[in-house]
Amino acid sequence: MTAKLQVRHLTKIFGRRIARAEELIKAGRTKAEILKSAGATVGVSDANFEVNDGEIFVIMGLSGSGKSTMIRMINRLIEPTSGEILIDGKNLTSLNKKELLNVRRNKMSMVFQNFALFPNRTIIENTAYGLEIKGVDKDERHQKAHEALELVGLHGYDNQYPTQLSGGMQQRVGLARALANNSEILLMDEAFSALDPLNRKDMQDELLDLQENLHKTIVFISHDLNEALRIGDRIMIMKDGVIVQTGTPEEILTQPADDYVEKFIEDVDRTKVLTAANVMIRPSYVNIDKDGPRIAMRRMVENEISSLYVVNSKREFVGVVDASHVMGLIKKKERQLNSVIQTNVPTTAPDTPITEIMDKISSTPIPYAVIDDQNHLLGIIIRGAVLGAISGNEVNEDA
Amino acid sequence: MPNIPQLPVSSWIDKLVDWLASFEGFFNGVTNFIGGIINGFQWVFDLLPIWLFMILVVGGTYWLNRKTKHWGLIAFEIVGLLYIWNQGFWRDMTQTLTLVLTSSLIALVIGVPLGIWMGKSKVFETINKPVLDFMQTMPAFVYLIPAVAFFGIGMVPGVIASVIFAMPPTIRMTDLGIRQVPADLIEAADSYGSTSWQKLFKVQLPLAKSTLMAGVNQSMMLSLSMVVIASMIGAMGLGNKVYFAVGRNDAGGGFAAGLAIVILAIILDRITQAINRSKIPKS
Ligand SMILES: Nc1ncnc2c1ncn2[C@@H]1O[C@H](COP(=O)(O)OP(=O)(O)OP(=O)(O)O)[C@@H](O)[C@H]1O
Ligand SMILES: [Mg+2]
Numbered sequence: 001m002t003a004k005l006q007v008r009h010l011t012k013i014f015g016r017r018i019a020r021a022e023e024l025i026k027a028g029r030t031k032a033e034i035l036k037s038a039g040a041t042v043g044v045s046d047a048n049f050e051v052n053d054g055e056i057f058v059i060m061g062l063s064g065s066g067k068s069t070m071i072r073m074i075n076r077l078i079e080p081t082s083g084e085i086l087i088d089g090k091n092l093t094s095l096n097k098k099e100l101l102n103v104r105r106n107k108m109s110m111v112f113q114n115f116a117l118f119p120n121r122t123i124i125e126n127t128a129y130g131l132e133i134k135g136v137d138k139d140e141r142h143q144k145a146h147e148a149l150e151l152v153g154l155h156g157y158d159n160q161y162p163t164q165l166s167g168g169m170q171q172r173v174g175l176a177r178a179l180a181n182n183s184e185i186l187l188m189d190e191a192f193s194a195l196d197p198l199n200r201k202d203m204q205d206e207l208l209d210l211q212e213n214l215h216k217t218i219v220f221i222s223h224d225l226n227e228a229l230r231i232g233d234r235i236m237i238m239k240d241g242v243i244v245q246t247g248t249p250e251e252i253l254t255q256p257a258d259d260y261v262e263k264f265i266e267d268v269d270r271t272k273v274l275t276a277a278n279v280m281i282r283p284s285y286v287n288i289d290k291d292g293p294r295i296a297m298r299r300m301v302e303n304e305i306s307s308l309y310v311v312n313s314k315r316e317f318v319g320v321v322d323a324s325h326v327m328g329l330i331k332k333k334e335r336q337l338n339s340v341i342q343t344n345v346p347t348t349a350p351d352t353p354i355t356e357i358m359d360k361i362s363s364t365p366i367p368y369a370v371i372d373d374q375n376h377l378l379g380i381i382i383r384g385a386v387l388g389a390i391s392g393n394e395v396n397e398d399a
Numbered sequence: 400m401p402n403i404p405q406l407p408v409s410s411w412i413d414k415l416v417d418w419l420a421s422f423e424g425f426f427n428g429v430t431n432f433i434g435g436i437i438n439g440f441q442w443v444f445d446l447l448p449i450w451l452f453m454i455l456v457v458g459g460t461y462w463l464n465r466k467t468k469h470w471g472l473i474a475f476e477i478v479g480l481l482y483i484w485n486q487g488f489w490r491d492m493t494q495t496l497t498l499v500l501t502s503s504l505i506a507l508v509i510g511v512p513l514g515i516w517m518g519k520s521k522v523f524e525t526i527n528k529p530v531l532d533f534m535q536t537m538p539a540f541v542y543l544i545p546a547v548a549f550f551g552i553g554m555v556p557g558v559i560a561s562v563i564f565a566m567p568p569t570i571r572m573t574d575l576g577i578r579q580v581p582a583d584l585i586e587a588a589d590s591y592g593s594t595s596w597q598k599l600f601k602v603q604l605p606l607a608k609s610t611l612m613a614g615v616n617q618s619m620m621l622s623l624s625m626v627v628i629a630s631m632i633g634a635m636g637l638g639n640k641v642y643f644a645v646g647r648n649d650a651g652g653g654f655a656a657g658l659a660i661v662i663l664a665i666i667l668d669r670i671t672q673a674i675n676r677s678k679i680p681k682s
Pocket of ligand 1: 068
């Protein structure tokens with residue numbers, strides 16, 4: 001793993017008496033004390049961290065903790081007071097105006113909390129903005145913008161205006177605008193915070209899906225721990241401009257650095273956010289239209305299980321067969337499974353919250369089948385996976 | 400307060416005016432330039448037959464309002480223009496129109512860049528605000544005196560006085576429009592690596608446009624309000640008719656010409672507003 005982005009001793013102080021404030025920081029004074037005695041606001045104080053190539057790095061913290069200041073120093077929308085920012089080992093803080101423009105045009109793109117789409121431009125023109133600025137000619141940039149819009153799942157809105165789209169769609173455009181530029185780093189300041197919970201989750205999924213193919217380096221600000229845990233490869237927690245802890249979601253949950261972090265993770269009741277899709281696992285199954293008892297037996301032996309799910313050729317869920325019954329069929333030299341299929345299997349939809357089915361999961365002997373609205377078998381829920389997920393280990397990261 | 404000597408404000412200004420008047424070549428150049436614009440407009444209006452002028456105005460109004468179809472306005476324009484023609488004010492009307500269009504054009508060309516500068520620089524805005532207040536509150540008559548001193552008698556000093564009096568709204572509204580652009584859109588423009596010019600032309604000006612155009616509309620109305628005053632220094636047109644009527648105590652003639660000014664004002668106002676109407680659908 002190589003560091004794409006390195007931040008060293010980065011400090012931002014707002015206000016007039018900056019030198020005095022810096023002295024006070026060195027003397028170990030808090031943000032409140034510095035504001036009182038120097039009248040200067042500490043935005044970010046001596047921050048050090050690295051973001052690896054291709055990871056989603058989430059910055060968290062309460063309001064005013066310096067998240068936005070931090071991310072805006074990375075593309076120098078806010079000039080750092082001191083410290084260094086290195087991208088691919090190259091120092092950004094020493095760039096002149098023209099070099100800085102080039103970095104902004106080619107290296108990183110930003111996605112904003114309130115979308116920040118230009119109301120006077122159509123969706124395609126908004127998406128192509130970065131390319132237009134670079135002087136890419138119209139056909140080519142619209143082509144690329146169109147591809148980016150397809151990538152985020154927006155079809156047929158090219159010539160609409162932002163006000164004609166819903167919030168979720170607008171933020172897809174915001175994301176497409178960043179993707180169209182094809183820069184390696186995405187800076188996302190609370191990009192999903194303005195969306196309602198369902199849309200937010202969709203966008204998180206969308207981002208994770210995209211990330212699987214695109215491998216961008218993403219700095220993502222969030223004030224929502226669930227979101228951070230869901231999408232973050234690593235999480236950094238800030239308080240009053242200072243970095244309190246950096247680590248994987250696991251580390252943050254299991255070894256909170258101090259009371260502040262602990263407070264943060266207290267709020268997460270993991271059962272509230274987990275859905276059937278989060279905890280389901282891949283089932284072993286046979287195709288009733290094609291496979292007979294021998295194949296079924298073989299699958300069970302291979303996977304060391306005593307029952308097997310049955311689907312038809314359209315992958316529609318049919319039922320479950322049990323090892324002892326299948327054995328019986330083999331003895332009788334039967335070729336069809338039909339006679340022994342049990343159909344009274346509990347089923348649930350993928351977006352059902354775990355809390356709703358928890359009790360039943362622990363009381364039924366057969367695992368739940370997760371099926372979508374066309375009766376396709378998506379997965380099954382076994383007791384162990386639910387417990388694991390609740391205790392903090394999501395089984396199915398990409399669900 | 401008998402002991403405190405009076406400040407010689409008037410003699411300072413006189414001296415300043417005298418000093419400025421020594422740049423005769425410059426003022427002649429400006430006079431010729433503005434005179435050229437005026438002649439150009441007037442030439443076109445004199446060339447246009449009345450019926451064609453009316454068709455252009457009505458057709459233009461129809462096209463600008465093609466979504467909403469303001470039949471009332473179109474009827475008003477036809478009746479109003481026929482009235483002006485019927486009263487024998489047609490050429491006066493085109494002269495007044497020339498004066499208004501020339502001053503608005505100059506106000507636009509000078510005012511918008513100044514407004515942009517104010518919108519981008521806090522310092523310039525702080526300096527300029529009182530100047531604009533001064534320009535707008537100083538009685539418009541006062542501008543006539545130096546205008547005559549530098550530019551003589553006729554349409555040109557009338558235009559100059561109108562520009563000074565009418566330009567502030569254009570400047571102010573441009574400034575306001577630029578400042579009103581939401582901060583996150585500016586950030587977005589910056590974060591994608593826009594240069595200042597790109598940001599100005601692709602983001603700030605397009606978003607300031609409707610505010611800016613409201614300023615232009617106000618400037619136009621203000622310059623129309625200057626036509627009677629301008630006629631005192633020899634500007635021709637409807638204002639001149641009103642001014643003479645005042646001198647002859649001719650209430651009827653004054654009112655007839657005044658009504659023509661009102662008609663022209665309403666038509667100009669509605670047309671500029673229609674131009675300004677946003678093409679972007681509201682959510
Ligand atoms: N332009 C500015 N001038 C002065 N102080 C500022 C400025 N921008 C931010 N600050 C201060 O810097 C600190 C950090 O602000 P910042 O916006 O980075 O917080 P944040 O973590 O993004 O908060 P939020 O979750 O509310 O977005 C705050 O105390 C804020 O008041
Ligand atoms: Mg913020």
